[in-house]
Amino acid sequence: MTVHTSPEPGLAPFAIAGRTFSSRLFVGTGKYATYPLMQQSLEASGCEVVTVAVRRERLVNERGESLLDFIDTSRYTILPNTAGCFSAADAVRVARLGRELLDQIGNPGRDWVKLEVLGDKKTLLPDPVGTIEATRTLVADGFQVLVYTSDDPISAQRIKDAGAAAVMPAGSPIGSGQGVLNRNNIVLCLELLKHADPRYPVIVDAGVGSASDVSIAMELGADGVLLNTAIAHAREPVMMAHAMRKACEAGRQSYLAGRIDKKMYATASSPMEGTISYIPGE
Amino acid sequence: MQIILNGQPSEQPEPLTVHGLIERLGLARAICAVEVNSQVIPRAEHESRTVHDGDHVEVVTLVGGG
Numbered sequence: 412m413t414v415h416t417s418p419e420p421g422l423a424p425f426a427i428a429g430r431t432f433s434s435r436l437f438v439g440t441g442k443y444a445t446y447p448l449m450q451q452s453l454e455a456s457g458c459e460v461v462t463v464a465v466r467r468e469r470l471v472n473e474r475g476e477s478l479l480d481f482i483d484t485s486r487y488t489i490l491p492n493t494a495g496c497f498s499a500a501d502a503v504r505v506a507r508l509g510r511e512l513l514d515q516i517g518n519p520g521r522d523w524v525k526l527e528v529l530g531d532k533k534t535l536l537p538d539p540v541g542t543i544e545a546t547r548t549l550v551a552d553g554f555q556v557l558v559y560t561s562d563d564p565i566s567a568q569r570i571k572d573a574g575a576a577a578v579m580p581a582g583s584p585i586g587s588g589q590g591v592l593n594r595n596n597i598v599l600c601l602e603l604l605k606h607a608d609p610r611y612p613v614i615v616d617a618g619v620g621s622a623s624d625v626s627i628a629m630e631l632g633a634d635g636v637l638l639n640t641a642i643a644h645a646r647e648p649v650m651m652a653h654a655m656r657k658a659c660e661a662g663r664q665s666y667l668a669g670r671i672d673k674k675m676y677a678t679a680s681s682p683m684e685g686t687i688s689y690i691p692g693e
Numbered sequence: 694m695q696i697i698l699n700g701q702p703s704e705q706p707e708p709l710t711v712h713g714l715i716e717r718l719g720l721a722r723a724i725c726a727v728e729v730n731s732q733v734i735p736r737a738e739h740e741s742r743t744v745h746d747g748d749h750v751e752v753v754t755l756v757g758g759g
Binding site for chain 2: 442443462477489491504507508516585637
C-alpha cells in the first residue's frame with residue numbers, strides 16, 4: 412500500500428487533443444443571467460476549457476457587452492460547438508466559421524470543435540449517421556473533433572474509428588438535469604473506447620443536474636465532465652461552480668482509489684472479538 | 694444589388710468587397726467570421742473578395758453556449 416503525503420493525490424494533469432489540462436471540468440458559457448456571473452462561475456469551477464456557440468452577428472447584448480469581453484482568452488482554451496446543427500453539412504460549416512473566429516483571437520482552441528449533429532429538436536438527441544459523417548469530414552480538414560453522442564457504446568466506437576479526438580457520451584438529454592441515467596452504458600463506452608488505448612479521452616457531456624452527478628460520471632472512470640445548465644441555472648451559480656469543481660476532483664480520486672465491492676450483508680467496522688455484550692445466536 | 698444577409702434580403706451598393714460590407718455593418722474591428730455561399734472567407738481575403746448580387750452572406754460571432 413502506498414501512503415500518499417501529497418494533500419491531493421491522483422489529480423495529475425491529463426491530455427486531450429494535443430493539450431494538457433489540470434482541470435477535468437469543461438464548462439459552457441450559455442444561459443447565465445449576466446456575463447459577470449458567468450465570469451465568476453467559470454473562475455470558481457476551476458475549468459480551463461470553455462465551450463461557446465457560433466451565431467449570426469449580434470455582437471453586443473442589450474447592455475452593450477460582448478461575450479469575449481468576459482472570457483480571458485489567454486487563460487481559457489475556447490471550444491466552439493456546432494450546437495443547433497441538424498445536418499453534417501451545417502455542422503461542418505459552423506465548425507469552419509468557429510475556426511475562423513478563433514483564428515482572429517489567436518486562441519489555442521482554433522482547431523478544436525465540439526461536434527453536435529442533432530437528430531431531434533425536442534430531445535436534442537444526436538443523429539448518429541450525421542455525426543459520423545461530419546466527424547470524418549472535419550478530421551480530414553485538420554480539426555480536433557470532440558464529439559457529443561448518445562451513451563450508445565457502438566456509436567461511440569464508430570465515432571472513435573472515424574478519427575474523433577475525444578468521444579463525449581451524454582449522461583442524459585442536454586439541459587435535462589437527469590444525471591447519468593444509464594451507468595452501464597457509460598461503463599461500456601469506457602471499456603470499448605479505452606480497450607488497448609487507456610488514455611483515449613472520454614468526457615461525459617450533458618445531463619448533469621447536481622454535483623453528485625459529476626462525481627458519479629468521474630467514479631465510473633470518465634476522463635472529464637462537460638456541463639453548462641447545472642451551473643448557469645442553479646439558484647447560486649458561483650456556489651454551484653465551486654461544488655462542481657470539488658465533485659469532479661472527488662469523483663476522480665474515488666475512481667483512482669478503487670471502491671470496495673458491494674456486499675449483500677453488513678460487515679462490522681469494529682471488531683466483534685472482545686465485546687462485553689451478549690451477541691444473539693452465539 | 695440584393696444579397697441575402699444573415700437570412701434576410703439586403704440592398705447593398707456595387708461594387709462591394711467583404712471588407713466593405715462588414716465596414717458598412719460597423720463590424721470592421723469586431724471579432725466576426727464571414728461566409729459567402731457556404732464558404733468561409735478568411736479575414737486575410739476580406740479586402741479582395743467581391744460580393745455579388747444574389748450571394749448568401751452569413752456574418753457570425755461567438756456567443757455563450759454549452
